[in-house]
Amino acid sequence: MTYQLTIEPLGQTVAVEAGQTLLDAALRAGVYLPHACCHGLCATCKVQVVEGDIEHGKASSFALMDFEREEGKCLACCARAESDVVIEAEIEEDPDSENLPVSDFAGVVTAIETLTPTIKAVRITLDAAGMRFQAGQYINLELPEGIGSRAFSIASPPAASPEIELNVRIVPGGQGTTYIHEQMRVGEKIRLTGPYGRFFVKKSARTPVLFMAGGSGLSSPRSMILDLLDEGFALPITLVYGQRHRGELYDHEQFVELAARHANFTYLPALSDEPPESDWTGFRGFVHEAAKAHFNNDFRGWKAYLCGPPQMVDAAITALMQGRLFERDIYTEKFISAADAQQVRSPLFRSL
Amino acid sequence: MDMKTDKKKLGLKEKYKLLTRDLGWETTYHTADEVFPYVKYEGIKVHDWGKWEDPFRLTMDAYWKYQAEKERKYYAIIDAHAQNNGHLHITDARYLSALKLFVQAISPGEYAAGKGFARLGREFPGVGPRVACQMQAIDEIRHAQTQIHAMSNYNKFYNGFHAFADARDRMWYCSLPRSFFDDALSAGPFEFMIAIGFSFEYVLTNLLFVPFMSGAAYNGDMATVTFGFSAQSDEARHMTLGLECIKFMLEQDPDNLPIVQRWIDKWFWRGFRILGVVGTMMDYMLPKRVMSWREAFEIYGAGNGGALFNDLARYGVRLPLEWNDAVKALDHMTHQLNLGLYQWSFGTAFHTGIPSDEDMAWLSKKYPDTFDKYYRPRWEHIKKLKEAGTPFVNTGLAKLCQVCQIPTPYTEPDDPTALCLRESEYKGELYHFCSDGCQRIFHDEPEKYIQAVLPMPQLFQPPLGGDIGAWMNWVGLKNGVDNGDYDGSEDQKNFAAWRATATSNQ
Ligand code: FES
Ligand SMILES: [Fe+2]
Numbered sequence: 130m131t132y133q134l135t136i137e138p139l140g141q142t143v144a145v146e147a148g149q150t151l152l153d154a155a156l157r158a159g160v161y162l163p164h165a166c167c168h169g170l171c172a173t174c175k176v177q178v179v180e181g182d183i184e185h186g187k188a189s190s191f192a193l194m195d196f197e198r199e200e201g202k203c204l205a206c207c208a209r210a211e212s213d214v215v216i217e218a219e220i221e222e223d224p225d226s227e228n229l230p231v232s233d234f235a236g237v238v239t240a241i242e243t244l245t246p247t248i249k250a251v252r253i254t255l256d257a258a259g260m261r262f263q264a265g266q267y268i269n270l271e272l273p274e275g276i277g278s279r280a281f282s283i284a285s286p287p288a289a290s291p292e293i294e295l296n297v298r299i300v301p302g303g304q305g306t307t308y309i310h311e312q313m314r315v316g317e318k319i320r321l322t323g324p325y326g327r328f329f330v331k332k333s334a335r336t337p338v339l340f341m342a343g344g345s346g347l348s349s350p351r352s353m354i355l356d357l358l359d360e361g362f363a364l365p366i367t368l369v370y371g372q373r374h375r376g377e378l379y380d381h382e383q384f385v386e387l388a389a390r391h392a393n394f395t396y397l398p399a400l401s402d403e404p405p406e407s408d409w410t411g412f413r414g415f416v417h418e419a420a421k422a423h424f425n426n427d428f429r430g431w432k433a434y435l436c437g438p439p440q441m442v443d444a445a446i447t448a449l450m451q452g453r454l455f456e457r458d459i460y461t462e463k464f465i466s467a468a469d470a471q472q473v474r475s476p477l478f479r480s481l
Numbered sequence: 482m483d484m485k486t487d488k489k490k491l492g493l494k495e496k497y498k499l500l501t502r503d504l505g506w507e508t509t510y511h512t513a514d515e516v517f518p519y520v521k522y523e524g525i526k527v528h529d530w531g532k533w534e535d536p537f538r539l540t541m542d543a544y545w546k547y548q549a550e551k552e553r554k555y556y557a558i559i560d561a562h563a564q565n566n567g568h569l570h571i572t573d574a575r576y577l578s579a580l581k582l583f584v585q586a587i588s589p590g591e592y593a594a595g596k597g598f599a600r601l602g603r604e605f606p607g608v609g610p611r612v613a614c615q616m617q618a619i620d621e622i623r624h625a626q627t628q629i630h631a632m633s634n635y636n637k638f639y640n641g642f643h644a645f646a647d648a649r650d651r652m653w654y655c656s657l658p659r660s661f662f663d664d665a666l667s668a669g670p671f672e673f674m675i676a677i678g679f680s681f682e683y684v685l686t687n688l689l690f691v692p693f694m695s696g697a698a699y700n701g702d703m704a705t706v707t708f709g710f711s712a713q714s715d716e717a718r719h720m721t722l723g724l725e726c727i728k729f730m731l732e733q734d735p736d737n738l739p740i741v742q743r744w745i746d747k748w749f750w751r752g753f754r755i756l757g758v759v760g761t762m763m764d765y766m767l768p769k770r771v772m773s774w775r776e777a778f779e780i781y782g783a784g785n786g787g788a789l790f791n792d793l794a795r796y797g798v799r800l801p802l803e804w805n806d807a808v809k810a811l812d813h814m815t816h817q818l819n820l821g822l823y824q825w826s827f828g829t830a831f832h833t834g835i836p837s838d839e840d841m842a843w844l845s846k847k848y849p850d851t852f853d854k855y856y857r858p859r860w861e862h863i864k865k866l867k868e869a870g871t872p873f874v875n876t877g878l879a880k881l882c883q884v885c886q887i888p889t890p891y892t893e894p895d896d897p898t899a900l901c902l903r904e905s906e907y908k909g910e911l912y913h914f915c916s917d918g919c920q921r922i923f924h925d926e927p928e929k930y931i932q933a934v935l936p937m938p939q940l941f942q943p944p945l946g947g948d949i950g951a952w953m954n955w956v957g958l959k960n961g962v963d964n965g966d967y968d969g970s971e972d973q974k975n976f977a978a979w980r981a982t983a984t985s986n987q
Contacts, residue, residue, distance in 0.1 A: 154738055169589045171717035191714040219538065388635070450795040455732045475789035 132210040136160055137217040140228040141327070145210045150186070151176070152205040158325055161480050162218050163437035169193070174205040224333045227263055229324055234260050236291075238317045239444035244296060244379035248345055249310055250284070251295045253319060259291025260323055264356035264401065265330065265349045265434075268323030270295070272305050279305035280325070282436075282462065284348035286355035296379075297343035300373070328462040330357060331432055336458075337365040339433040341445045342415050343372065346437030347380060349462055353434065356365045358391055367395040369423070371416035373402040373443070375409055397423055416441055428454035435461045446481055456481055497538035507609035507824050517606045523669040526734035530607035537613065537718050546618055548623065555627055555711045563634045569983050572700040573768040574639065574976035575967055579696060580632060580705065581641045581831035586658045587689070588628040589649040594619035594660035594681070597673050604670045612720045620715045626927045627711055631704040639972050641830045641964075644957035648830045651956040653937050654822070656886040657758060660933060661751050667929070671730060672744050673793075678723030680748035683789065686716060687781040688756055692763045695771045731796040738797050743925065749801035753810075754885040758814040761822065764844065764967055765836065773847035774815045783808075803918040809894040812851040816844075820859060821890040824875040827949055830958050832967035835864050855897055872966070876949075881935050882915035884922050888937070888951035889915045907931060 130147040132155050144231070145151060152174055155162045165173040172192040185198065186207030193204050205216070214415045215394045236255035244250050254305060260268075264286055268462035269278040285294035299310045328351050330338060338357065340350040357366055378398055388396040399412040400417035412419040420428075428449050435442045442461055449459055456478050508516045520527070561567075571577075595618050602615035629645075636642035649655045665676035694709030760774030790800050801807075804971045819833070826833040836844065841860065845852040866873045879888030880902065893901045903914040907927050914920040923930045939945060940952050953960040967973055 165720065166713075170713045173717040173721075174715050189710050189714065190554065191551055191710045194547070194554070196550060429721045451797065453732075453735070455728075464974045475785065475792045476720065477728065477789060477792040 132181075133213040134210060134462070135213075135215040135235060136162070136220075137215060138222045139226065139327075141221065142231060145214070147211075148209060150206055151183070151203070151208050151214070151216065155205065160220075162220065163479070164206055165476050169204050169207040172204065173239055175202055176205050176219075177201055177217040178203055178208075179215040179217050182211040183208045183214055184211055197242070198331075223327065223331075225329060225331045226327065227261075227265075229261055229263065231322055231325060232260075233320060233322050234322050235318065236293075238313060238315050238319060238369050239292065241313060241315055245377050247377075248296055248298045248379060251297060251309060251313065252285075253293050253295070253321070255291040255293065257291070260293070261290070262287055262324030263329040264352040266324035266326045267326040267328075267349075268293070268295075268321045268325065270305075271320040271322075271384070272308055276304050276308055278322070282325070282326075282348035284351050285354065285392065286352050286359060288359055291326075291473070296345060326462070328434070328435070328436075328460060331460070332362070333355075334432060335364065336430060336432045338362075338367070339420070339428070339431045340366075340368045340370075341416050341420055341433060341435050341437070342368065342370050343437035343441040343442075346462070349436050350434060351380065354387070354394070358387065358394060363393060365393050365395065366391075367397065367423070369397045369420045371399040371401060371414050371419065371437075374400055375403055375407065415444060417444040420445070421448050421452065424452060426452045428452040432458045433460070435459065497505055497535075497540065500540045501608055501612055502754060504611065504685060507726075513606060517604060519604050519670055519970075520606060522627075523671050524740050525671045525730055525737050527606075527729075528733055530609075532732065533607045533609045533610035534725055535613055537721060539601050539616065539718070541612075541616075544619075548619070551711050551714065552623070552627075555707055556630075558707045559634070560632060560702055562707075566983065567703055568635055568638055569976075569980050570701045570703070574972045575832070575834070576696075576700045576702065576766070577635060577639055577641075577979050578831040578967070579693070579762045579766040580702070581645075582637060582654075582758065582766070583693060583705075584632045584642060585630060585645045585648040585652065585653050585830060586758060587654075587693075588625050588632075588645065589798060590658050590662050591621050591625035591628065593666060594677050595619070595625065597662075597666050597677060600666075601670050601673060610722070610726065612887075613718070617719055617722060620719070621642070624708075624712045624715075627708045632710045634704055638975065640962050640970075641832070641958070641972075644830060644963075645962070647955075647957045651936050651939075652830060653825070653828060653881075653886075653888060657934050658755050660884075660886045661755055663933075664751065664929075665748075671726070674723060674726040675744040676743065676748045676751075678719065679727050680752045682716070682719045682723045684749065684782075684786055685752045685756065686720070687785060688777055689759050689779065690716075692759060692771065692774075696767045697762065699769045699771050700767060700849075726795075728796075731798070742798055745798065746802045746918075747922050747925070749805045750807075750922065751885060752918070753803070753807045754915075754919075757814050757818045757887070757891075761818045764815040764847070765819045765833075765840075770843065775811050775847060778811055802921070803916070805915065806894045806918060810891065812848050813855070813897050816848070816852065816856040817890050817892065820856070821879075821888065823863065824873055825888075826965055827876075827960070828952070829964045830956070831963075832965060832970050832972060834967040835867065849868065851897065878937060878941060880913035881937055882919050883912040883930050883933060883935075884919035885915060886933070886935055887915055889913065891915055967987065 131144050133142050134145040134151055135142045135360065136155060139160065141160055143160060145154035152162055152164055163173050165171045168193050169186065169188040175193065183203050185193065185203055186209060188204040188207045191203060208407060234255045236253045238251060239254045240252040242250040249427045262283060267280050267282040269280050271278050281295040281297060283293050285292065297306055297309045313415055328349055340354065342350045347370060354366060354368060368384060370384065377459045378400065381398060384396040388394050397412060397419050399414055399416050400409055401415050402415060403409045431454060433449050435445050446459060459481060461481065560684045598614045598618035598621060602611050602618055604894060605611050605614065632642055649659055665673050668676065688711065690709060694706060697705035697709065725739065730741050763770065763774045763777065822829060823833045841857055845857065863873050879890065881888055888901055889900065891901050901916055903917065903920040905912050905923065912923065914923060941947050945951050945955065950960040952962065958964065964969060
């Protein structure tokens with residue numbers, strides 16, 4: 130049994146399974162709710178139930194007192210949904226969120242293109258007016274043959290609607306990406322739901338924007354950069370984009386061309402494993418090293434958006450913090466897996 | 482009247498701002514430096530107090546409501562515990578030593594923390610931290626009170642509880658936590674936050690509370706379990722305050738890093754020394770054990786602490802200097818301290834004892850590399866002496882560490898057969914230390930530590946002149962009643978007799 134959990138004041142709706150805690154559902158969907166002990170003892174995760182029925186689970190009677198239960202409070206780390214539920218949590222409203230509703234869409238595959246030996250671009254034209262989304266968001270793509278749905282970031286800007294582009298890296302042994310790489314055909318009808326996620330540019334902050342991307346993490350930054358340039362964003366935009374070698378550096382020409390056309394856009398490609406004898410004249414090394422060198426280890430005044438493999442994101446966060454840019458100005462695109470949720474994490478950072 | 486008719490509900494953040502911001506006016510009669518005289522001398526540079534995040538947007542009004550409700554609930558349970566003779570439902574009266582140790586060594590620390598946070602609630606210029614510190618000050622006093630009330634039920638029936646307040650100042654093992662809190666209270670506001678808000682509340686709290694509270698639950702002590710739950714519900718706020726403070730210092734200015742690192746080094750080691758007492762309680766004082774000290778450290782120390790230091794590394798903070806010494810001590814510390822407690826058991830306000838065969842089997846299972854090799858033979862020897870009618874006591878005075886104040890019972894990190902002793906001369910006086918960590922801490926601030934009050938030397942000075950009975954009197958305790966071996970004690974006899982009346986027709 131699956132219910133809908135709506136989290137105010139974000140207005141975001143996520144799915145919650147019967148038996149799953151509200152906290153778990155929110156975190157997995159990328160919505161951070163404050164939490165600490167995860168055992169119903171500390172009351173950090175206390176939220177207000179505005180609508181619907183929940184079951185309190187193992188909430189301690191000191192962490193959640195009787196009068197609070199009567200007022201409709203619950204501890205998200207223990208509470209389970211018994212109907213569709215609306216909660217209000219102690220999270221800040223995001224002035225840059227358009228709080229777009231999630232819906233189902235039908236469409237047809239219009240092009241499949243090989244970007245690198247392991248990454249394919251899939252273009253889908255959606256029926257009717259297409260989907261409204263914010264650059265940086267993702268969709269869940271339904272795949273046939275009982276594979277189920279898979280999440281992909283949208284690589285094209287909202288202005289390209291009703292067409293959207295997905296860049297899909299083949300995961301060895303992964304049913305979903307193998308299907309897309311080997312069986313998906315142009316003309317195929319597909320269904321998807323979206324838009325999901327809270328990874329988008331904080332335009333209202335009016336600060337220069339730094340993107341650090343690597344591996345197959347380029348999709349969201351690409352959509353965000355195209356969107357920003359398209360609407361005439363005037364502040365500096367820098368993209369530091371890394372792959373191992375030149376053959377993997379897809380979309381390189383496009384960014385070179387954009388940088389030539391827009392004075393406020395700087396493009397910094399970095400290759401970590403390019404043969405030394407090649408004619409590559411760009412940066413050799415990792416994304417965080419390229420950024421550190423370019424910014425002279427001082428990122429103050431920027432906002433940074435990170436997308437890519439976990440080690441890249443991790444190294445980037447450290448480099449940024451060493452260069453005095455801190456949590457409130459760093460945004461990462463996160464798909465929290467079951468394994469991540471299990472990991473021992475310190476409560477030092479809320480959103481990193 | 483011109484009212485804004487914005488129907489939109491205020492967010493929690495805005496509500497909180499409206500309810501607290503008036504506390505933060507710009508001073509005009511005096512300069513800010515005169516009003517907040519203690520925030521600068523430690524060298525911590527702050528450029529913008531507005532960057533302090535307060536994730537718990539709790540208003541005083543809501544705070545009182547919650548805490549009052551917790552108290553009502555708590556005292557209902559404590560009363561029921563007293564009425565139902567809860568003291569007879571514990572596994573064994575041996576367990577009470579853990580509680581005596583807690584009320585003598587830890588509860589006064591809660592009270593001291595209350596004083597410290599009350600001071601910080603006045604001394605920090607930022608409104609967010611001031612409100613949070615005021616609330617924590619009240620929490621800490623509440624914790625001290627509820628703990629003492631929970632123990633008062635036991636105090637009606639058993640020895641060793643009544644003199645906890647004097648024991649805090651005059652018993653040697655209590656001077657370990659007392660000196661920790663005195664050191665913190667006599668430091669500046671930012672160092673106090675690292676000492677208590679960070680080291681104690683975050684790094685140590687799980688290792689302290691979880692073992693004590695689960696020890697209580699395993700041994701049928703519902704009074705203690707209840708105050709544990711009640712205190713735990715404040716813990717998230719406390720932990721967050723400490724962590725926010727450390728982030729704030731590190732983010733405000735790069736020059737703060739070396740100062741913060743020095744405090745982390747210092748307070749980690751001071752905290753680890755307190756854990757010696759907690760670990761010994763876990764390994765030796767619980768009739769029914771929860772987990773070994775080593776296992777607890779692996780989960781809460783190495784696991785949670787390690788995760789925290791991984792995250793702090795992003796700021797350039799490294800592991801505390803003595804982290805490796807702490808890890809090396811894991812398999813030895815509790816055994817060595819308990820040997821100390823036994824041989825000085827004439828000088829305690831709780832009972833000790835020789836571990837039973839069953840206890841020793843458990844210890845060798847939990848400490849396969851060290852217990853049978855180093856410690857079992859000593860207990861076997863001590864057991865023989867007791868059987869021969871010549872129990873082992875140590876009436877000599879060990880050198881006391883000038884910093885952590887323990888009687889240097891521990892061995893070298895790399896050699897469990899050599900006592901670890903360090904000494905330094907300062908202004909013509911010789912000072913002793915238990916470890917490299919404590920010696921280093923001394924040399925960072927020698928003028929502070931030469932003023933330390935160490936209770937044990939009092940015993941050998943006039944008017945006590947080495948008279949143990951007189952010393953116990955001075956603490957308000959009775960020699961031979963409140964101290965010594967559990968085997969043959971009043972507590973043991975009374976518990977057996979009362980339990981027999983409660984469970985049979987005698
Ligand atoms: S996270 Fe501690 S009570 Fe839910
Ligand atoms: Fe020491």
